[in-house]
Amino acid sequence: MKFIFQIIITFLMLASVSVTSAQTLSADESWESVKKQAAAEHKLIFVDLYFTGCAPCAEMDKEIFPDPKVASFLSANFITFKSDIMKEEIGKKLSMKYGVTGFPTFLFLNSDGKVIDIASGFKSVDQFTGLLQNAKEAAAKGIFKKYxxxxxxxxxxxxxxxxxxxxxxxxxxxxxxxxxKSKSISEEVSFVIITGLKAGKQYDDAFLFSSKKLALDYGRSSVVNHIFTILQRKKKEFEKTNDLVAFKKLLEDAKEFYTPEEWARYSDVLLKDFGGTKISNP
Incomplete structure (x- = not known):
């Protein structure tokens, strides 16, 4: 298991401080030690879930985490925990717990293990520091997700x-x-099964209808990622009837969940070659 590290500024680079090792502690004990350290130092917890060979993960390591602004904010406010989800048991457990599908995935928690927010994908310095600041402010207000x-x-x-x-x-x-079939999609376990396994096609409409509440309960990142999965499934259905107008209406309804940058990327993918015909995205 990767060493737990506290990010500090040294020559404006990311430095890792070993807190515990896999040789002496099990995965569960190591995770508990992170929470204890965060409680002792009155800090939050930042978890970076990655895997070797993940290009955006490597880019975060190279370009974003060493940035002085990022490193300084993390050092002052967070205990940082990094885990390879392909090799380390605790990484697998955390991925299972939160139905993680994209990497890198970032978890923001308090020392009790309560989730403040979850995010995934490469983030710029400004985007990432914004996530850190928002997490700090939400925790101070006692605003946590339902996990x-x-x-x-x-x-x-x-x-x-x-x-x-x-x-x-x-x-x-x-x-x-x-x-x-005997569960509610609003329950935590059902939610992570649906989003983590990209399952539950019969619940797609209910998921879309409940998306705002689910985003509040479990985080925007997991919800918008699954909405994209649903829209890909819906595309195939509308292609069978060649109903581009209805599909565009569905996309317009889903647009509110995405940032303009995200929507430009996702809508291009969803509209590309609808029914075998190349469609322009106005």
């Missing part, structure tokens, strides 16, 4: 645990549907 603070594998069905812990992600749709 439970503890990681307990027994809270999840076995197929979901295996999907993340053993990388067995080809779960039969029937298995997922059987579990979900």
């Amino acid at each position: 439970s603070p503890q990681i307990n594998e027994k809270d999840y069905p076995e197929f979901y645990v295996q999907a993340y812990m053993a990388n067995k992600r080809n779960v039969p749709i029937e298995v997922i549907d059987t579990y979900l």
Whole structure:
């Protein structure tokens, strides 16, 4: 397991300070030690979930984390924890807990393990410092997401645990549907199963209808990522009837969840070659 490190400014570069090692502590003990350190130092927790070979992850390491403004803010306000989700058990557990699908994924928590926010993908210096500042302000106001603070594998069905812990992600749709049909999409476990496994097609309309509330409860990042998955599925349905007008109406309704930069990128992907015909995006 990667060493837990506290970011400090040294020659304007990111430095890692070893707090504990995998040889002496289990994954659960190491994670608990992070929370204890954050409590002792009256700081929040920043988690960077990545994997070796992830280009935007490497770019964050090279360009963003060493930036003096970023490094200074992290050092002053956060205990930083970094984990390779392909190699380290705690990284897999955290990915399972929050239904992580894109990398890098950033978790912002308090010392009790309560989630302040979740974000994913490469961020510029200004975007990332904005996330850090917003997390600090939300925590000060006591504003947290709905996730439970503890990681307990027994809270999840076995197929979901295996999907993340053993990388067995080809779960039969029937298995997922059987579990979900007696649950509400607003429940934490159901939410991460749907978003983490990109499952629950029959709940797509309900998810879209509840998106604002789900974003408040579980974070905007997970919700907008799944909305994109839903829109990709909807595209195939509208292509069968060649109904571009109705599909564009659906896209217009979904637009509010995205930043202008995100929407320019996602809408281009969704409108490209609709029904085999190249469509321009006005």
